[in-house]
Every structure is written in structure tokens, then in C-alpha cells.
């Protein structure tokens with residue numbers, strides 16, 4: 001029988017409110033709503049000659065969004081792709097999937113409009129790459145995209161903090177940007193914990209070396225947007241890995257909300 005007493009109802013309502021929305025679309029996450037667990041495979045680790053079908057496969061395996069790594073051979077010592085590829089991917093996957101563009105480029109200002117036109121959903125730039133983050137945030141918003149702000153391992157979280165209230169997402173890099181398949185830097189976790197304590201409803205993303213072995217550190221520290229490249233793409237069962245990562249984060253979010 002369903003209990004209907006007032007105190008029981010109150011407890012059930014509290015419990016329901018504390019349960020994270022597992023499949024929330026990233027576009028709904030800012031401002032009014034509590035953050036939720038979202039898993040974004042980095043397609044850098046996939047067969048780059050099949051990017052379109054790899055994106056489709058990741059969405060079919062339960063990805064919440066796609067993390068697309070743009071490298072210019074200048075900001076980082078590697079080159080990937082630019083907005084023409086994003087335009088093709090958008091045509092292949094349709095309007096729905098959320099494209100988080102991780103812009104590892106110098107002068108990120110120059111690609112805002114082309115990326116927006118190509119179908120990017122969020123433009124995540126590095127604070128190290130610009131002298132005027134405030135202006136760039138404004139330009140990204142005016143182009144209709146969400147804003148992500150990233151810091152490299154050597155950059156302190158204090159450099160991100162002044163902008164945190166103006167962005168949709170903060171990205172704490174857990175490897176030196178440039179390549180997939182590197183070792184997770186656990187010593188970045190205090191940055192995540194600090195951001196979570198200061199900005200309780202901010203989307204906080206971690207990127208680099210994140211997989212089943214390292215997800216619990218990220219989840220406990222307070223990250224809720226999880227980029228995972230080689231651990232997901234290289235797995236025989238990406239669907240299970242994505243589900244495992246999401247469960248770890250969802251449980252940590254639930255624990256945090258019950259502890260409050």
C-alpha cells in the first residue's frame with residue numbers, strides 16, 4: 001500500500017527532489033535547475049575516418065552529449081579538425097545531440113561565428129588563450145551558443161573563478177591538453193572540490209584520463225560532466241561504461257544533496 005501520511009509524503013517528496021535527473025539535456029542545466037550527471041564521450045579516440053558513425057554510435061550507447069576536441073597545432077602540439085567537420089557531423093547526427101566544442105586553439109575569438117554556424121551547441125575555450133575572457137563570453141552568447149571555460153593543469157582555479165558566474169560550464173583539465181589516452185591527474189581534484197563548494201549549481205566538467213578507474217575521484221570532488229575518450233571508445237561495451245560513469249556521478253550527487 002502507498003503510504004499517505006503527511007510526514008511520509010514529505011519524506012518521499014524530499015527523496016524525489018534529491019534524485020538526480022539522469023538523462024538531462026545539457027542545455028537545461030544552468031541557472032534554475034540542479035546540476036545532473038552527464039557523460040560526453042570524446043570522439044578523439046575513435047577512428048577519425050568514421051567520425052559521423054562514431055558520433056551516432058555513442059549517442060545510441062547512451063551518451064548525454066558529444067565532446068569534440070578542436071586542436072590547432074599552436075595552442076597544443078596536435079591538429080584535429082575545425083568547423084567544416086562540425087557542420088558535416090551536425091548533418092549526420094541531426095539537430096538533437098549537444099556538441100561541446102573543446103577549443104584548444106590560440107585566438108579562440110576567430111572561430112566563434114563559424115562554429116555557431118556549423119551547429120556547435122557550446123563553445124568551451126581556454127582562459128590561457130585569451131586576454132579578454134569577458135568579451136569572448138559575450139560574443140559566444142550573442143552567437144547563440146552556451147559558454148564553457150577551461151583551465152589547463154598548470155592554471156590555478158582562481159583564474160577561472162571571476163568568470164564562473166557568467167559561464168554555463170567550467171572545465172578542469174585532468175591531463176595536459178593535446179592527446180587522448182593520458183594518465184589522469186588526481187592532483188587536479190582540489191580545483192573541482194573548490195569550484196563545487198563555491199558554485200553549487202555550476203556544471204563542472206573533467207577531461208583527461210577519466211574512466212571506470214578514476215570516475216569516483218571526480219564524482220566525489222563534485223564533477224558532473226564527464227568527458228571520457230579512450231575508456232569509452234576503446235571498450236568492447238561502451239554502453240556499460242557510459243552507464244557505470246553516470247551511476248557513479250549520480251550517486252555522488254545524491255549523497256551530496258542528502259548530506260546538505
Ligand SMILES: O=C(CO)[C@@H](O)[C@H](O)COP(=O)(O)O
Pocket residue numbers: 042044045067069102175176177178179180181182207208209210227228229230231
Ligand atoms: O581534450 C582532450 C585531450 O586534450 C580530451 O578530450 C581527451 O581526448 C580525452 O581522452 P581520454 O584522456 O579520456 O582518453
Ligand SMILES: [Fe+2]
Pocket residue numbers: 042067068069102207227
Ligand atoms: Fe577535450
